[in-house]
Amino acid sequence: MIQLRVQTGTSSYTISVGNRAWQEVGRFCRREKYSSVFIVTESRIWRAWGRKFLQATGLHSASVILVPPGERSKSLAGVKALAQKLVKRRADRESAVVVLGGGVVGDLAGFVASIYMRGIDTIQAPTTMVAQIDSAIGGKTGVNLPEAKNMLGTLTPPRLVAANPEVLGSLSPRAYRSGLYEAVKHGIIQDPRLFHFIRENLKPILAQDPKIMDRLIAWAAGVKVRVVNRDERESDLRRILNFGHTLGHALEAATHYRRFLHGEAVGWGMLLANRIAEEKKMLPPTEARKIEELICSLGPLPSLQGITSRQLVALLGRDKKTVRGVVHWILSERIGSVRIVTRVANTLIEKAFRDVARLPV
Numbered sequence: 570m571i572q573l574r575v576q577t578g579t580s581s582y583t584i585s586v587g588n589r590a591w592q593e594v595g596r597f598c599r600r601e602k603y604s605s606v607f608i609v610t611e612s613r614i615w616r617a618w619g620r621k622f623l624q625a626t627g628l629h630s631a632s633v634i635l636v637p638p639g640e641r642s643k644s645l646a647g648v649k650a651l652a653q654k655l656v657k658r659r660a661d662r663e664s665a666v667v668v669l670g671g672g673v674v675g676d677l678a679g680f681v682a683s684i685y686m687r688g689i690d691t692i693q694a695p696t697t698m699v700a701q702i703d704s705a706i707g708g709k710t711g712v713n714l715p716e717a718k719n720m721l722g723t724l725t726p727p728r729l730v731a732a733n734p735e736v737l738g739s740l741s742p743r744a745y746r747s748g749l750y751e752a753v754k755h756g757i758i759q760d761p762r763l764f765h766f767i768r769e770n771l772k773p774i775l776a777q778d779p780k781i782m783d784r785l786i787a788w789a790a791g792v793k794v795r796v797v798n799r800d801e802r803e804s805d806l807r808r809i810l811n812f813g814h815t816l817g818h819a820l821e822a823a824t825h826y827r828r829f830l831h832g833e834a835v836g837w838g839m840l841l842a843n844r845i846a847e848e849k850k851m852l853p854p855t856e857a858r859k860i861e862e863l864i865c866s867l868g869p870l871p872s873l874q875g876i877t878s879r880q881l882v883a884l885l886g887r888d889k890k891t892v893r894g895v896v897h898w899i900l901s902e903r904i905g906s907v908r909i910v911t912r913v914a915n916t917l918i919e920k921a922f923r924d925v926a927r928l929p930v
C-alpha cells in the first residue's frame with residue numbers, strides 16, 4: 570500500500586492507495602467512534618463491491634444509502650433527497666458519511682455531509698479513476714445548477730481517502746478510459762515523467778494490469794496532493810488543475826451533461842487548449858503533437874457534431890474561472906508546465922474548434 574499525506578494550513582489527512590486500502594476505512598471509523606455510519610453509494614457499485622467492502626471495513630452495522638447514478642444526481646434535488654434520508658435514518662452530529670463511489674456521488678455526498686447539521690465527517694472510498702486521482706482529494710464538494718456545473722459547493726476536506734484500484738475492474742472500458750484523461754492532465758500540468766510513464770505503458774494501463782495500477786494511481790493522485798498542499802483555496806496554483814476544463818465544462822453544459830463523460834469532455838478540452846496554446850506560439854509544435862497523440866490514443870471520444878464554437882464561447886462566461894467577465898485560461902507551454910492566460914480571442918477558439926474536430930479521435 571502507498572500512502573500520501575495532504576497537509577495544509579487547515580486540514581491533514583491520509584490517502585491510502587492499494588488493494589488493502591479499504592481496511593483503513595474500518596480502522597478509522599472504529600477509532601473515531603462515530604454514533605452511526607452511512608455508506609452512500611450507487612446500486613451498481615454496491616452490487617459489485619458491497620460484500621467485499623463490508624468484509625474489508627467491518628462496517629456491518631452501517632446504513633447503506635443508494636443514490637441514482639449519473640451527473641443529474643449532482644443537483645439540488647439530489648441534495649434534498651439524500652439529506653432527507655439522513656434525517657429519516659436519524660443521522661446526528663456524530664455520524665459520518667462514507668462515500669463508495671465516483672466523483673458524482675463523492676461531490677454530492679461530500680456536499681451534503683458538509684452542510685448536514687452544519688457539517689459531519691466524510692470519508693471517501695473512490696471507485697473511479699477520476700475520483701481516485703482527483704475528485705476525492707482536496708475537499709471540493711458540490712452540485713450543478715441547470716445553468717452551469719459545480720456552481721454550489723463547499724471546500725470541506727474528507728477525513729480519509731482510501732483508493733482501492735481493484736474496484737476499477739468493474740467500470741465499463743469507456744468510464745475507465747474517461748478517467749485516464751485526468752491522469753494525462755496531471756502529467757501535462759506538472760509532471761513530464763508521469764506523462765511519459767503513461768505514454769510508455771499505455772497497453773498495461775488500458776488493460777488495468779495490477780502490477781502497474783497502484784503506481785499509476787498514487788503517482789497521479791500525488792500531483793493533486795502536491796497542488797492542494799501548496800494551495801488549498803484555489804488561488805493561482807490550484808487553478809492549474811482546471812487545465813482542459815474551461816472548454817470541457819462548456820461542452821458538458823452544451824450537451825446537457827448527456828453526451829460526454831466528464832473525463833471525455835476534459836479530453837476534448839485539453840485538445841482545444843493545446844491548439845490554442847500552439848496558435849499563440851506558447852507551446853512548441855513537437856510538444857503539442859505528443860500531447861495530441863497521447864490524448865487521441867486513449868480515444869474514441871464522442872463526437873463534437875452539432876455543437877458550435879459560438880455556443881461554447883457563450884457558455885464560457887458562466888465558468889467559475891471567469892472573474893469580472895475575464896476567462897482564466899490554463900494553457901501549456903511544454904509538457905509539465907502550464908500558465909494562466911487571460912487573453913484568448915474568440916476567433917482563436919473558433920479556429921481551434923474547427924481544427925480539433927478533424928482529429929482522428
Ligand SMILES: NC(=O)c1ccc[n+]([C@@H]2O[C@H](COP(=O)([O-])OP(=O)(O)OC[C@H]3O[C@@H](n4cnc5c(N)ncnc54)[C@H](O)[C@@H]3O)[C@@H](O)[C@H]2O)c1
Binds near residue numbers: 671699705708
Ligand atoms: N471535487 C473535485 O475536486 C472534482 C474533481 C474532478 C471531478 N469532479 C467531478 O466528478 C464527477 C465525475 O466523476 P466520475 O468520472 O467518477 O463520474 P461518476 O461518478 O458519474 O462515475 C462514472 C460512471 O461509473 C459508474 N461507476 C462508478 N464506479 C464504478 C465501479 N467501480 N464499477 C462500475 N461502475 C462504476 C457510475 O455509476 C457512473 O455511471 C463530475 O461531476 C466532476 O465535476 C470533482
Ligand SMILES: [Zn+2]
Binds near residue numbers: 703751831835
Ligand atoms: Zn475533472
